[in-house]
Amino acid sequence: xxxxxxxxxxxxLKEALKTKTGMAAVIILGMMILMSASIPFYSPVxxxxxWNDLKSWYEYPSLAAPVWVKWFxxxxxxxxxxxTSKHFRVTEEEISGHYITTYTAYFRYTYDxxxxxLKALIKTDIKGKPVRxxxxxIRPDGEEIxxxxxxxSSGQTTFDISLDPKLQKNIARFVYEKTGTVPEVIRxxxxxxxxxxxxxxxEAASSNVLRGRYIVKFQVLSDKKISAEPRFIxxxxxxxxxxxxxxxxxxxxxxxxxxxxxxAFGTVxxxxxxxxxxxxxxxxxxFGPKWDxxxxxxxxxxxxxxxxPILILISVIYKVTIWSLLGWVIVFSVVGVSSKIxxxxxxxxxxxxxxxxxxxxxxxxxxxxxxYVIPRIMPFTFALVALNVPxxxxxxxxxxxxxxxxxxxxxxxxxxxxxxxAGALYQGYWWWVILPAFMIMLxxxxxxxxxxxxxxxxxxxxxxx
Amino acid sequence: xxxKILVTEDLVLYYRTSRGPVRAVDHVNLWVEDGSSLAxxxxxxxxxxxxxxxxxxxxxxxxxxxSGKIIFDGVNLMDLTDEEMRSKIRWRKISMVFQGAxxxxxxxxxxxxxxxxxxxxxxxYKKEExxxxxxxxxxxxxxxxxxxxxxxxxxxxxxxxxxxxAMALLMKPRLVILDEPTSALDVLTQANIMNLLKDLKERxxxxxxxxxxxxxxxxELADYVAVMYAGKIAEIGSAETIYKNPRHPYTxxxxxxxxxxxxxxxxxxxxxxxxxxxxxxxxxxxxxRCPFAKDICKRREPPLIKxxxxxxxxxxxxxx
Numbered sequence: 203x204x205x206x207x208x209x210x211x212x213x214x215l216k217e218a219l220k221t222k223t224g225m226a227a228v229i230i231l232g233m234m235i236l237m238s239a240s241i242p243f244y245s246p247v248x249x250x251x252x253w254n255d256l257k258s259w260y261e262y263p264s265l266a267a268p269v270w271v272k273w274f275x276x277x278x279x280x281x282x283x284x285x286t287s288k289h290f291r292v293t294e295e296e297i298s299g300h301y302i303t304t305y306t307a308y309f310r311y312t313y314d315x316x317x318x319x320l321k322a323l324i325k326t327d328i329k330g331k332p333v334r335x336x337x338x339x340i341r342p343d344g345e346e347i348x349x350x351x352x353x354x355s356s357g358q359t360t361f362d363i364s365l366d367p368k369l370q371k372n373i374a375r376f377v378y379e380k381t382g383t384v385p386e387v388i389r390x391x392x393x394x395x396x397x398x399x400x401x402x403x404x405e406a407a408s409s410n411v412l413r414g415r416y417i418v419k420f421q422v423l424s425d426k427k428i429s430a431e432p433r434f435i436x437x438x439x440x441x442x443x444x445x446x447x448x449x450x451x452x453x454x455x456x457x458x459x460x461x462x463x464x465x466a467f468g469t470v471x472x473x474x475x476x477x478x479x480x481x482x483x484x485x486x487x488x489f490g491p492k493w494d495x496x497x498x499x500x501x502x503x504x505x506x507x508x509x510x511p512i513l514i515l516i517s518v519i520y521k522v523t524i525w526s527l528l529g530w531v532i533v534f535s536v537v538g539v540s541s542k543i544x545x546x547x548x549x550x551x552x553x554x555x556x557x558x559x560x561x562x563x564x565x566x567x568x569x570x571x572x573x574y575v576i577p578r579i580m581p582f583t584f585a586l587v588a589l590n591v592p593x594x595x596x597x598x599x600x601x602x603x604x605x606x607x608x609x610x611x612x613x614x615x616x617x618x619x620x621x622x623x624a625g626a627l628y629q630g631y632w633w634w635v636i637l638p639a640f641m642i643m644l645x646x647x648x649x650x651x652x653x654x655x656x657x658x659x660x661x662x663x664x665x666x667x
Numbered sequence: 668x669x670x671k672i673l674v675t676e677d678l679v680l681y682y683r684t685s686r687g688p689v690r691a692v693d694h695v696n697l698w699v700e701d702g703s704s705l706a707x708x709x710x711x712x713x714x715x716x717x718x719x720x721x722x723x724x725x726x727x728x729x730x731x732x733x734s735g736k737i738i739f740d741g742v743n744l745m746d747l748t749d750e751e752m753r754s755k756i757r758w759r760k761i762s763m764v765f766q767g768a769x770x771x772x773x774x775x776x777x778x779x780x781x782x783x784x785x786x787x788x789x790x791x792y793k794k795e796e797x798x799x800x801x802x803x804x805x806x807x808x809x810x811x812x813x814x815x816x817x818x819x820x821x822x823x824x825x826x827x828x829x830x831x832x833a834m835a836l837l838m839k840p841r842l843v844i845l846d847e848p849t850s851a852l853d854v855l856t857q858a859n860i861m862n863l864l865k866d867l868k869e870r871x872x873x874x875x876x877x878x879x880x881x882x883x884x885x886x887e888l889a890d891y892v893a894v895m896y897a898g899k900i901a902e903i904g905s906a907e908t909i910y911k912n913p914r915h916p917y918t919x920x921x922x923x924x925x926x927x928x929x930x931x932x933x934x935x936x937x938x939x940x941x942x943x944x945x946x947x948x949x950x951x952x953x954x955x956r957c958p959f960a961k962d963i964c965k966r967r968e969p970p971l972i973k974x975x976x977x978x979x980x981x982x983x984x985x986x987x
Contacts, residue, residue, distance in 0.1 A: 555770035556781075561725050562765075563758040563785040563834075577775045 214581060217659045224655030230648030238462035245455055253459070253612045259450035260360075263318050266441035268633050280313035281438040285418060287431040294427075305420040305432045311342075312413050317391045319437035320363035322349065324420060326430040328356050333428065336421040337361065339394060342414025347376045347394065363390050391437075445633040448624045453617065457637055460614040463524065464645055467598050468591035471528055475535035476587045480579050483541025487548035488571045498545065501537040509534050510600060517606035524608035527601065531594060540583050547579045581660045588653035592646035599642055614638040672842055672874050673699040673722070673761075674738045680714075680721040681731035688731040689944045691717035693898035695735075696971060699842065699891075704868065704875035706889030706906070708882055708921070710941055714898040715878045716766065719844045722876075723761060724752050740841065758785045762835040763844040764828075767851055771831050772819035779815030782834045789838060804833040808863060825856035829863065836871065844876045849884065861887045882925050886910055894918045897942050897952040904977025914979045916957045951982065959983055 218224035241249075252258050263282050272279050290305035322337055332353040339347045349369055350361055363369050370388040377393060378384050385393070397412045420432040444454035479501075486497030509531070516522065516530055551557060551574070560570050601607040602615025603622065621627070621634040680692035691714040699705045707715050720726065722737055724744065737744040744756060762785075765771045772781055782804065783797035792800070802812050808829040819827060828848060835843055845864070849857040865888060867873060879885050885892060885906075892909040894901045894917065902915040913919045923935035939956040942948050948955055954964035963982050971978040972985050 554773075555765050555767060556773040558725065559763075559765050559771045559831075560773075560784065562723055562763050564753040564788050565784060566788075569788070573776070574773055578773075 214584060214656065214659055218652070218655040221655045221658060223651045223658075227648050227651035227655055230644060231652065234461050234465055234645055234648065237458055238465060241458055241462065245459065249455070249459060250610055250612070253451060253456065254610060256449045256451075259446075259452075260321070261435060262446050262450040262452060263437035263439065263441050264446060264450045265448055265631055265634075266318065266437075266439055266446045267631075268443055268445040268637075269440045270443070271440055271633075277314040278312070279315050279438065279440045280311075280317050280436070281440055283309050283311070283317075283436040283438070285309060285432075285434040285436075287433060290420070290432055299425060301422075301424050301427055303422045303424070303428065303430065305422075305430070306417060307432075307434065308415050308417045309436065310415055311395065311411075311436070313438075314411060315439055316395050316411060317436045318439050319435075320391050320394070321435045321437070322361040322363060322418070322420075323358065323433040323435070324354060324361075324422075324430055325358045325433075326354065326356055326422070326428060328424065328428050331425075332356075334423040335359075336419075336423070338417075338419040338421065340417035340419070341394070342412055342416060343397075345376075348372060444637045445631075447617070447620060447626075447631075447634050449620075453634065453637060456612040456617050457614065457641055459612045460617065460638065460641060461645075463611055463613050464595045464598065464642070467524060467528060468593075468595040468645070468649070471531050471535075471594035471597075472587045472590035474528075474532050475538065476540050476583045476590065478532065478536045479538050479540035480544040480583055481576060482537050483544035484548045484575050484579055485571060486541070487545040488552070488567065488575060494545065497537055497541060501541045504534060504536070504538055507534070510597065513597070513601060514604065514606055517601060522606070522608065524598070524611055524613070527598065527607065531597065540586060543582060543586070544576075544579045547582060548575055551575050551578055584660055585653045585657040588649050588656055591649040595642060595645060614642050670701045671698045672701040672740060673876075674736075675718075675722065676736040676738070678718065678721055678735035678737060680717050680726075680733050682717075682727070683729045683731040684945065687945045690898045690947060691944060692721050693947075695895075695898075695900055697893050697900055697903055699874050699876060701841075702868075702872055702874055703890040704877055704888050705891045705893060706877045706879060706885035707893045707895055708879055708885050709895035709901075711880060712941065712944075713895045714944075715880075715895055716846055717898075718895070719763065719846050719876065719878055722844065723757055723763060724749070754789065758789060758835075758838045758840060760840055761842045761844065762838065762840040763846060764831055764835045764848045766847045769819075769824060769827060769851065772827055774819050776818075777815065778817050778819060778822065778830050781819075782815070782830060782837065785834065785837055800837065801833070804837050805830065807836070808833040808867070823856075824852050825859060828852060828856075828860055832860075832863065832867070836867065836873075839871070840873070842874045842876065844878070846878045847880070848877075850879075850881075857884065864888060882910075882921060894921065897947055898944055899952060900971065900978075900980060901953065902977070902979040902981075903971070904979070908975075908977050914974060914977070914984060915953075915981045916959050916983070917953050951980075 219228060246252060261284060267279070269281070285307045290307040293304045293306070295302045324335060326333065332355040335350065335352065335354045336348065337350040339349050341347070349363060349372055361369060370390060373390045373393055374384050374388050395412055397410045418434045420430070422428060422430055442452050442454045444452070444457055446452055482497055483501070486494040512534065513527070513530060517527070520526070522530070557570060557574060560574060598607060598613065599615030599618065602613045603619040605619055607613060607615060617638040618635065621631065624631070626634040675695055675697055678692055678695040681688040681690050693714070695718055697705065707718065709715050721733065726733060735745070739756070739760065744752065747756065772778060779798055779801055782801045783792070783794070786792040786797040786800060787794070798815065801815055805812060805814055810826060810829050810833065814822060814826060814830060822830065832848070848864070849860050852860065861884065864875070868875060875888065877885060877888050889906045891904065892906050893903040894909065894915065896917050901917045902909065902913065909918060910922065913922050917937070920935055920937045924937070926934055937956050942952055942955065950966050951957070951964040951969050954960040957964065961982055969980045969982045971980050974984050
């Protein structure tokens with residue numbers, strides 16, 4: 203006879219760590235937990251709100267690939283250059299009672315590809331009359347393009363250079379002056395960064411990118427002294443570790459946030475359902491055949507009803523949050539497979555001598571159930587719990603994917619759902635799909651390995667001697 | 668004569684099976700004198716353990732009938748409700764040491780936590796107080812204190828048995844039912860435990876019902892011996908007479924089958940097998956295997972007949 207299977211929870215965990223699968227599982231899950239724990243250090247408190255507030259992501263590039271793509275493709279893909287007010291040098295001139303305030307900033311552009319988008323912003327605190335603003339873009343080859351010349355009023359004004367037709371007209375004029383033709387499609391981010399005028403409007407040829415020192419000037423003409431905060435953003439094509447989505451959101455933050463959500467949802471659902479199933483299954487078997495019959499028939503019923511369609515129905519009818527979803531999942535799994543396991547083990551334990559002894563010294567039936575019977579069943583459900591966690595993570599991801607999950611929290615399923623509805627895979631935005639999918643797979647793998655490790659320890663037939 | 672602490676009168680416990688009722692305990696009359704020990708001996712399946720369970724009213728689901736009187740210290744236990752039995756009698760007055768100590772301790776609970784269970788349940792002790800008592804109790808049975816922090820599988824068989832005995836004595840009961848307390852133990856450990864039991868009996872003024880199939884072992888501890896056969900008492904008397912001068916033919920054969928170390932002796936055995944308790948033979952249940960069977964033995968059951976100070980259920984000793 204080998205050593206008896208360990209019975210205490212601590213012992214089981216200790217033994218699990220000794221196996222290779224257990225080690226791997228602990229490393230994977232430890233990583234996930236570290237990821238979750240690290241969130242407070244770099245994510246804003248109101249992250250969930252921010253994730254859903256698409257306006258707040260304006261400084262991020264849209265659909266940028268992960269930074270590390272550069273290392274594989276060998277092209278130096280542009281990163282975002284964000285010229286904030288502190289990059290601008292201020293000079294003031296007074297000409298016959300008018301003030302000309304000039305904000306000048308420069309940046310070096312050395313990338314192999316065009317930026318994805320350009321944006322100029324200005325925030326002024328003038329009262330009353332609007333002021334005249336002149337935005338000038340000076341290329342390394344000395345070409346000067348007047349992007350905007352007009353009036354701006356108080357507050358924040360955004361110039362969407364890549365999309366604004368008024369600004370595009372100015373750029374088209376520049377092209378016309380150079381080549382004598384007007385391009386059919388005006389892509390300012392390409393035109394402004396192209397070497398050869400003949401290729402204006404032609405996106406290809408990254409060799410055509412004009413590298414060097416670019417200057418951006420904001421000139422404000424007003425009749426009294428004002429202060430303004432200009433900003434110029436040259437959006438890149440790569441961003442962060444995981445890239446961004448269509449709505450400019452940093453996917454890495456979303457993926458990080460998905461980890462605690464998935465872990466919490468999966469483990470809470472798996473542990474709660476296992477506990478409930480074991481307690482109810484054991485109680486049924488313990489308190490007599492009538493209860494047993496009742497519990498087992500309900501368990502049969504719950505085993506055959508398809509939970510996913512029902513949950514879909516529920517989330518269509520009611521507004522679900524992740525916690526109410528968790529509640530529904532638990533409601534539909536109060537009895538199930540673990541109840542059946544618990545039942546059969548209870549029958550075995552019921553005949554044990556120590557139960558007889560407990561009866562003699564007067565332990566009540568409930569005490570015996572909770573103190574003697576259920577602790578003996580728990581180790582058998584360990585592996586099942588670990589195996590069930592990914593099931594519930596998948597369930598949540600499926601619902602989120604279908605747009606029926608929690609509408610607020612960023613979850614992996616929801617990121618995938620967004621990617622799907624934006625046609626990410628057809629458009630080639632692979633990072634939007636692969637990373638969240640990989641995370642779901644990784645966490646499933648972690649828990650599956652953990653369950654194998656537990657199984658080896660708890661199941662005597664699989665024990666390695 | 669000493670006070671009788673426990674008397675059973677016409678104690679009946681039949682189990683219901685698909686073949687019909689099993690007469691495990693069939694109109695058993697016996698008694699235990701205060702401060703003495705009664706050994707109940709008999710073959711496997713003769714109803715010894717069932718009788719113990721009947722006294723404590725720990726009944727399985729399939730009870731067919733359960734009747735008679737169990738008078739403990741002047742109170743008929745049959746008149747008590749289940750709750751009274753649970754809270755007043757079991758463990759407080761009568762406790763039990765079960766067959767096979769290995770299995771009496773729950774493998775997932777530490778020995779200490781297990782031993783204090785009766786105190787927590789019955790006496791409403793706090794855990795710390797109960798553990799203090801338990802420390803005393805294990806010392807009392809000659810175990811080191813650290814066993815309280817061990818799990819049962821970390822203890823040897825003898826240690827487990829001692830722990831179980833400590834548990835049985837925790838509430839200072841008057842009567843302890845020992846159901847084969849030393850089966851599955853090696854001879855030396857057996858002797859050890861027997862000495863402990865003897866010692867405890869003196870110290871705590873206990874009475875024992877000692878259930879065993881091992882006649883030699885019973886002689887160690889018993890003041891009185893009751894021989895059971897097929898759910899009935901065959902003979903009950905002082906250890907002296909049972910071992911030296913057995914009256915019932917079954918007892919004679921039983922004693923004859925015990926091997927001895929020194930004297931040359933042909934071991935006896937009893938031809939045939941114990942009767943089926945679903946359909947016991949009419950008359951004396953032993954008559955089919957009895958060398959002295961008379962006509963009456965086949966027709967009528969013998970009552971317990973008093974011979975000197977002992978009782979024997981055999982037509983050879985009078986009656987009609």
